[in-house]
Amino acid sequence: MPVFKAPVDDTLFILNDVLGYERYMNLPGFADASPDIVEAILQEGARLSEEVMLPLNQVGDTEGCTRHDDGTVTTPKGFKEAYKQYCEGGWLGLAAPAEFGGQGLPYALHVAVGEYMSSANLSFMMYPGLTQGAIAAIHEHGSDEQKAKYLPKMVEGIWTGTMNLTEPHCGTDLGLLRTKAVPQGDGSYKISGQKIFISAGEHDMSDNIIHLVLARIEGAPEGVKGISLFIVPKFMVGDDGSLGDRNPVSCGSLEEKMGIHGNATCVMNYDEATGYLIGAENAGLKAMFVMMNEARLGVGLQGQAMGEIAYQNAVVYARERLQGRSLSGPKAPEKKADPIIVHPDVRRTLMTIRAFNEAGRAFMLWTALKSDIAHRSEVESEKQEADDLLTLVTPVVKGVLTDKGFDHAVMAQQMFGGHGYIEEWGMSQYVRDARIAMIYEGANGIQALDLVGRKLGQNGGRAVMAFFKEIGDFCEENRGNEELALYTKGLKKGLNDLQASTMWLMQNAMAKPDNAGAASTDYMHLFGLVSLGYMWALMAKAAVEKRAAGANGKDEFLATKLLVGKFYMERIMPETVLRKARIETGADTMMELAEAAF
Structure with a gap:
């Protein structure tokens, strides 16, 4: 079994x-989460991940979910009991508002624990993950009555939530959606239509499921300007919070998928189901974006999580698998062969994954802290700056960490040779599970377009200029530190490539939009390389300072940290040159090929 x-x-x-x-x-x-309490929470989250969730991961993959004739869905063996432990531990409400039963702790802490749990069992964590996004949307845009009615039991985990966007004929282009909402004169609406790819749309782990559904009110404008958002509960909820009749919303079928088999991905049918408008009419997309942005950060975390567990298992195998002899002479002469970890290319593979994983973890937590500041600070300038950066890097977190999470799952699988292709070793599942993260919550090509087409120019480029300044200031402030020279010089070169590419887009994309489209994915990854390089520079500075202060028993950990960071700067950071070169070729060649020639 995987470890x-x-x-x-x-x-x-x-x-x-x-x-x-x-x-x-x-x-x-x-203040309620001092460093000692944070450590205790992380340790307990680790225990739950390792002892409860991990053993169910392969169970979920092989058993999957089952739809019954009455439209109900049963989750894999053990999931329901594990979910009960998860809820009883207060994990779902860790960062949720205290006024609705949550603990109100930092979002950064929620992200930290979430990585462990997603590594251990990605499919399982999608159930509470969708609920947390629904909680955020209702909290941001719901009425006081809606918050009081739905949030306490969702925060407790007794009820779960979903987001219903996609329809058979429309995915990214939500302006094409056909699900309709008919006013009933009593404040409610009748919702009719079909939604597909609905994660956690039907299951047996909670007493009720609160669906958030995008639909078009009769007579609403065409396109995205005519979309509204509705709360559609699986069971009707009385004024006292009690459950009533079953709403006519049902799971028509379960999708047969490549991965994440333990999660119920449903085709949902709404047959004049009763729904309630959340937020203003025709402003549904704005309300849903609260949930979508939360989900995009969560999906970035999934990519990070898959890269981590795939790496850990590849390392165990590389230490144990005997094959061939070291190029520089036998390292285990008493054995018939050396473990494959002695081979340089194996080490290149493993160190590449690790270098991205450790920087990705720092980037996720850095981003989560920006979210905490944006939502909790009382200083307007701090809130604005943090929100600017959070908005800017969200497509980078989602796009880069999921692209790399899949790449690294494949690279880790390669360490196993033929065994990596055999299901019992578990590596195939990580590859299959990681693949969806590049697709859902906005395919990564869309994330790249969002970054280039919207985020760079937002507020006159205020966010990207602040980000560039922060990195540039770090390099300048630490220029004289010889122990950091490798990091500051490498980061500065990468920043120069990123700034030059940004300028090229400004000069060449307005007149010819295809240049932006052709450059977008390379630009997103260039942005990611520099962002992760910045994280490595910050980590190196902290490691150097901690070692100088005595290391406090962590010298080996810190020395390893610096060595992995050195690998990133030597082997990975130079890729900024390649990305810049691709960006500056423009769109001419790729757009010149006739459609019939493909």
Whole structure:
């Protein structure tokens, strides 16, 4: 069976030493989570991940979900019991508002624990993950009555939530959706239509499911300007919170999928189901974007999580598998062959995955702290700056970490040779599970277009200029530190490539939009390389300073950290040159080929 050890020490190093967690104690919720409490929460989250969720991962993959003739769905063996433990531990409401039963703790802590749990069992974590997104949307756009009616039981986990966007004929282009809403004169609507790819759309783990559904009110404008958002409960909810009759919303079928078999991905049929408008008429997309943005960060975390568990299992195998002899002479002469970890190309593979994983973890937590500041700070300038950066990097987190998460699952599978292709070893599941993260919540090509087409120019480029300044200032402030020279010089070169590519887009994309489309994916990954390089520079600075102060028993950990960071700067950071070169070729060649010639 695959193994997993939650990277608690690395998380604590990032939070405490790199990001300066204690500096944020003035923010609501942080004072309730001192460093000691944070460590205790992480350790308990690690225990639940390793002991409860991990053993169910292959069970979920092989058994999958079952739809019955009455439209109900049964989750894999053990999922329901594990979900009960998850809810009883208060994990679903870890960062949820205290006024609705949550603990109100930092979102950064929720992200840290979420990585462990998603590594251990991605399919399982999609059930509470969708609920947390629905909670955010209702909290942001729901009426006081709707919040009081739905949020407490969703935060507790007694009820779960979903998001219903996609229809058979429309995915990214939601302006084409056909699901209709007919006013009933009493404040409710009758919702009719079909939604597909609905994660956790029907299951047996909660007493009720609160669906958030995009639909078009009769007579609404065409396109995205005529979309509204509705709360459509599986069971009707009385004024006292009691459950009533079953609403005519049902699971028509379960999708047969490549991966994430433990999650019920449903075709949902709405047959004049009763729904309630959330937010304003024709403003549904704005309300749903709260959930979508939360989900995009969560999906980025999934990519990170898949890369981590795939790496851990590849390392175990590489240490044990005997094959061939080291190029520089036998390393295990008493054995008939050396373990494959002695081979340079195996080490290249493993160190590449690890270098991305550790920087990706820091980037996720850095982003989560920006979210905490944006939502909790009382200083408007701090809120704006944090929100700017959060908005800017969200497509990078989603697109880059999921692209790389899949790449790294494949690379880790390669370490097993033929055994990696055999299901019992578990590596095939990580490859299959990681693949969906590149697709849902906005395919990664759309994330790249969002970054180039919307985020760069937003507010006159305020966010991207602030981000460039932050990195540039770091390089300048640490220019004289010889121990950081490799990091600051490499980061500065990467930043120069990113700034030059940004300028090229500004000069060449307005007159010829295809140039932006042709450059977008390379630009997103260039942005990711520099962002992760910045994380490595921050981690290196913290490691150097901690070693100088005595290391506190962590010298081996810190020395390893610096060595992996060095690998990133030597072997990975130079890819910025390649990305820049691709961007500057423009769109002419790819657009010149006649359609019939493809």
